[in-house]
Amino acid sequence: MATSLVFFLAGGVLALLIRAQLATPNEHFITKGSYNELFTMHGTTMIFLVVVPFWAGLGNYLVPLMIGA
Structure with missing residues (x-):
């Protein structure tokens, strides 16, 4: 994260x-x-380098707490 x-x-x-x-x-x-390049890079960065890894990291943190591991 x-x-x-x-x-x-x-x-x-x-x-x-x-x-x-x-x-x-x-x-x-x-x-x-x-x-146009900045606009495209901004969208790509925010989705594929921020949102997706953040949700994966949040899942790795929360799932063990939810299952009681």
Whole structure:
């Protein structure tokens, strides 16, 4: 679950870059192609490197408690 936190912070940085681009109209902080790459990487990071490992780690923690092991 600690690794999920690290990737959560990385995904947060990507989200901040996306929001910086959208902060003002006609902002050219990053290129259109880079924006699309950031958007895709943010989604991929948050789902496959944060949510899935977090739920697996949470399951590894909770299941033994639930079955009384």
